Amino acid sequence: MELPILQQRGAILEALRTHHRLVLEAPTGSGKSTQVPGMMLDGGVVGDGDIWVLQPRRVAARMLARRVAAERGGPVGGEVGFQVRLESAVGQDTRIRYVTEGVLLRRLTVDPKLEGTGAVVLDEFHERHLEADLTLARLAALQNSDRPDLKLVVMSATLEAGALLDYLAPAAHVRAEGRTFPVEIDYLPRRYADDRVWDVAAEAMGRLDPAKVEGDVLVFMPGAFEIRKTLEVLRGTLLARGRALLPLHGELPPREQDAAVLPGDQPRLIVSTNLAETSVTIDGVTLVVDGGLARVAGYDPRRGINTLLTEKISRASADQRAGRAGRTRPGRCLRLWTQEDHARRPEQLAAEVHRLDLSEAVLALKAAGFTDLAAFAWFEAPGPESLQRAEDLLGDLGALDEAGAITETGRAMLAFPLHPRYARLMLEAGQRQCVPSAALLAALAQGRPLFRRRGRGDRRQAELQDDLFGGETRSDFFRLMRAWNWAKARGFDPRAAGKLGLNAAAAREAGAIAAQIARSAERAGLESPENAPPADEADLRRCILAGFSDHLARRLDGGTLRCDLIHGRRATLARESAVRDAPLLVAAEIREVEQRGGEEVDTLLSLATEVEEAWLRELNPHAWHEGETTTFDPHLKRVVAVRERRFRDLVLARETRGEPDPDAAGALLAKMIEAGEIPLRTWDEAVEAWLRRVAFLRAAQPELELPEFHAEDRRGVLEVLTHGEVTAKAVRDKPVLPVLRDWLRPEQRQALDRLAPERVTLPGGRQARVTYPDGGEPYLASRLQDFFGQRESPRILGGTHPLLLHLLAPNQRPLQMTKDLASFWANAYPEIRSELKIRYPKHDWPENPLTAQPPAARKRGK
Numbered sequence: 113m114e115l116p117i118l119q120q121r122g123a124i125l126e127a128l129r130t131h132h133r134l135v136l137e138a139p140t141g142s143g144k145s146t147q148v149p150g151m152m153l154d155g156g157v158v159g160d161g162d163i164w165v166l167q168p169r170r171v172a173a174r175m176l177a178r179r180v181a182a183e184r185g186g187p188v189g190g191e192v193g194f195q196v197r198l199e200s201a202v203g204q205d206t207r208i209r210y211v212t213e214g215v216l217l218r219r220l221t222v223d224p225k226l227e228g229t230g231a232v233v234l235d236e237f238h239e240r241h242l243e244a245d246l247t248l249a250r251l252a253a254l255q256n257s258d259r260p261d262l263k264l265v266v267m268s269a270t271l272e273a274g275a276l277l278d279y280l281a282p283a284a285h286v287r288a289e290g291r292t293f294p295v296e297i298d299y300l301p302r303r304y305a306d307d308r309v310w311d312v313a314a315e316a317m318g319r320l321d322p323a324k325v326e327g328d329v330l331v332f333m334p335g336a337f338e339i340r341k342t343l344e345v346l347r348g349t350l351l352a353r354g355r356a357l358l359p360l361h362g363e364l365p366p367r368e369q370d371a372a373v374l375p376g377d378q379p380r381l382i383v384s385t386n387l388a389e390t391s392v393t394i395d396g397v398t399l400v401v402d403g404g405l406a407r408v409a410g411y412d413p414r415r416g417i418n419t420l421l422t423e424k425i426s427r428a429s430a431d432q433r434a435g436r437a438g439r440t441r442p443g444r445c446l447r448l449w450t451q452e453d454h455a456r457r458p459e460q461l462a463a464e465v466h467r468l469d470l471s472e473a474v475l476a477l478k479a480a481g482f483t484d485l486a487a488f489a490w491f492e493a494p495g496p497e498s499l500q501r502a503e504d505l506l507g508d509l510g511a512l513d514e515a516g517a518i519t520e521t522g523r524a525m526l527a528f529p530l531h532p533r534y535a536r537l538m539l540e541a542g543q544r545q546c547v548p549s550a551a552l553l554a555a556l557a558q559g560r561p562l563f564r565r566r567g568r569g570d571r572r573q574a575e576l577q578d579d580l581f582g583g584e585t586r587s588d589f590f591r592l593m594r595a596w597n598w599a600k601a602r603g604f605d606p607r608a609a610g611k612l613g614l615n616a617a618a619a620r621e622a623g624a625i626a627a628q629i630a631r632s633a634e635r636a637g638l639e640s641p642e643n644a645p646p647a648d649e650a651d652l653r654r655c656i657l658a659g660f661s662d663h664l665a666r667r668l669d670g671g672t673l674r675c676d677l678i679h680g681r682r683a684t685l686a687r688e689s690a691v692r693d694a695p696l697l698v699a700a701e702i703r704e705v706e707q708r709g710g711e712e713v714d715t716l717l718s719l720a721t722e723v724e725e726a727w728l729r730e731l732n733p734h735a736w737h738e739g740e741t742t743t744f745d746p747h748l749k750r751v752v753a754v755r756e757r758r759f760r761d762l763v764l765a766r767e768t769r770g771e772p773d774p775d776a777a778g779a780l781l782a783k784m785i786e787a788g789e790i791p792l793r794t795w796d797e798a799v800e801a802w803l804r805r806v807a808f809l810r811a812a813q814p815e816l817e818l819p820e821f822h823a824e825d826r827r828g829v830l831e832v833l834t835h836g837e838v839t840a841k842a843v844r845d846k847p848v849l850p851v852l853r854d855w856l857r858p859e860q861r862q863a864l865d866r867l868a869p870e871r872v873t874l875p876g877g878r879q880a881r882v883t884y885p886d887g888g889e890p891y892l893a894s895r896l897q898d899f900f901g902q903r904e905s906p907r908i909l910g911g912t913h914p915l916l917l918h919l920l921a922p923n924q925r926p927l928q929m930t931k932d933l934a935s936f937w938a939n940a941y942p943e944i945r946s947e948l949k950i951r952y953p954k955h956d957w958p959e960n961p962l963t964a965q966p967p968a969a970r971k972r973g974k
């Protein structure tokens with residue numbers, strides 16, 4: 113069976129001869145990832161240059177390299193190689209290099225012109241990873257400047273090619289139609305409340321007739337944990353009988369990954385992450401069971417918290433997954449959600465550039481000379497606040513200066529294929545002669561978890577762990593390092609490690625990653641003497657602080673695990689942390705955790721390290737403050753003078769120093785009222801009405817030069833009000849109106865009362881209130897009878913402006929509006945009167961209202 117992409121060979125090569133940019137669309141499984149690079153190499157498109165193929169997933173890069181090397185008859189690391197973060201197999205002869213996206217970006221920082229590279233292929237571009245977007249923008253810029261000869265190919269199965277073709281214009285466009293067979297899609301009839309998606313899968317699959325399922329079954333689950341659970345519940349079911357049950361996810365050893373992809377002698381039931389959605393094709397699948405979930409990386413820019421949460425996949429993803437069942441013959445897809453739920457799902461997930469932490473990207477761009485990132489030619493520009501957040505973090509780490517330009521520290525950080533935090537940590541380690549330990553520490557923090565997730569019955573294991581790795585320690589990292597050393601001393605023996613709940617494979621990998629980090633440290637010129645004494649723990653803790661100073665937390669009290677964080681945040685220290693008694697700490701992980709099946713989200717600090725106050729000052733003297741200030745004591749509910757020490761906005765220590773400065777106290781109370789922290793009951797409707805009166809008169813008679821009152825002026829009024837006060841109680845009920853009146857000159861005050869009076873007197877002596885609407889015509893609303901004896905409309909503005917009258921019936925409903933009372937009496941009244949006599953017979957409706965008296969006045973007169 114020939115792969116569809118091979119039929120496009122001519123079109124692809126021709127497009128690349130006439131254009132430097134190609135957008136290639138072909139369905140999953142057509143042969144894009146495995147065939148196109150070789151086609152380009154053999155077709156002479158790149159001369160003697162290399163081809164870099166960018167993959168969004170490490171596993172895919174590895175598997176593709178193995179597959180293509182085998183197809184072309186060589187070893188991995190020969191003509192075909194791969195390179196992923198911290199692991200590589202490339203050699204002298206490597207021409208096709210499958211890499212993860214970050215690898216090329218880092219390459220660009222050391223080799224900005226990509227010397228020796230003939231083409232770059234961006235695969236799976238529809239995933240819209242941040243790094244792919246950045247790579248696209250930078251390569252387009254490179255083609256426009258130093259490398260017009262570089263070939264750029266963007267490939268995807270589901271591509272919105274329009275926007276991309278516009279962005280890359282002039283670019284060639286090749287599409288291959290794939291062979292696909294129809295896939296019948298079923299939904300669940302009812303919603304399931306349970307969050308145990310594996311049980312739902314097992315139940316739905318239990319209802320199928322196993323005899324009717326020929327070929328392989330592919331089940332999608334969000335992660336390794338759910339995959340394990342699914343395999344457990346499926347084992348022993350009818351559908352599983354006679355099938356090989358295989359997991360597929362990025363944390364498996366390569367051999368097991370291959371086992372899931374390569375055809376075997378037995379039909380298979382494969383449970384996979386979204387790796388099998390488009391990256392990796394498994395032939396022979398006829399039934400897809402889709403849990404509908406995926407782990408999605410996200411970022412909360414407001415609080416600066418990275419999240420990796422299980423989320424519902426989009427409709428586009430669901431369609432891709434369903435398509436996996438129809439590759440070789442008609443198939444079936446079981447969606448474990450309802451049709452209503454499906455309709456509510458988003459069509460597509462937003463691109464990562466809109467969702468993720470941009471700090472590493474920003475640092476790389478700054479280093480490449482892009483200073484103004486808002487002006488960078490993004491394929492899609494990120495929100496300004498997430499750019500700001502990234503620049504702030506880099507500022508905190510000392511990688512950018514005040515002006516936002518990259519510092520020497522920032523440049524040095526680029527030498528590490530690590531998140532800027534860990535790069536900063538490694539630099540500090542270079543200063544403190546503890547590179548090997550710091551590298552291990554960084555590796556442990558980034559690799560797979562060393563401790564397996566604990567089940568409920570694992571009390572004994574927890575005790576064992578405590579006995580061996582617990583005890584006095586000032587950092588959760590040290591506990592991890594002890595466990596790692598223990599596993600290493602046992603040759604990473606899985607059985608020994610397993611008894612203690614340790615993942616031996618993860619430990620082994622961490623060692624390899626640490627060695628990689630140490631090598632990059634060495635390349636970066638950090639000192640790492642062979643026979644250095646073991647690292648001092650305090651030094652290591654200072655390294656951790658350098659990488660996480662913006663995660664500084666101070667415990668609120670000894671009784672709870674609540675902490676105050678920098679930037680006004682609150683969080684809880686993880687219960688299992690070893691530094692529960694530390695008053696001051698930094699957390700390497702701040703994450704949102706779903707609780708009770710996703711109903712609640714708490715912010716949890718983990719991987720914590722105790723730090724000392726003196727270190728903060730040394731680390732960043734600019735962020736350290738000590739001095740007297742005025743603050744509001746929430747317990748005393750009053751303003752007090754304090755002496756305090758702060759690191760940025762986090763108060764480290766505070767002591768009360770008696771009475772505050774009156775000016776400062778008043779200003780603080782005013783600020784709190786403005787922020788709504790102290791209610792001010794006296795700023796009421798009467799105050800607002802007065803302000804509207806002033807505004808009306810100001811517009812009607814500009815020559816009076818009445819002041820204009822803006823929202824900003826409120827603060828000034830409040831400051832006068834609060835001046836000399838120190839308690840919340842004293843200001844809460846203090847009248848506002850006198851302060852506002854004082855704000856007018858005496859003659860202005862008189863003019864206000866004369867020309868725009870608050871009330872006018874009606875014949876019976878009633879004081880009727882005038883309403884001055886915001887920007888509208890002033891009016892007087894009162895019962896019709898109140899105007900008996902009043903010939904004409906009352907006037908304001910010194911008799912020049914008749915008031916608009918709202919004449920009301922005895923039940924307060926409006927009867928008529930008029931500015932001309934005299935004409936109302938003469939024309940409208942006689943008619944209205946006869947009606948009123950019927951509706952309100954007990955009231956007096958005199959024929960001549962001008963000689964009558966208002967009824968209320970009569971009552972009052974008695």
Ligand code: ADP
Pocket residue numbers: 115138139140141142143144145146147175176179373374390391392393394395
């Ligand atoms: P695309 O990138 O268009 O989705 P691929 O080039 O990845 O397609 O795959 C083309 C075909 O090659 C698939 O149908 C699959 O059968 C086969 N294939 C790809 N990778 C492997 C592998 N690692 N092992 C076995 N077969 C593979």
Ligand code: MG
Pocket residue numbers: 141144145146235390391
């Ligand atoms: Mg592919």
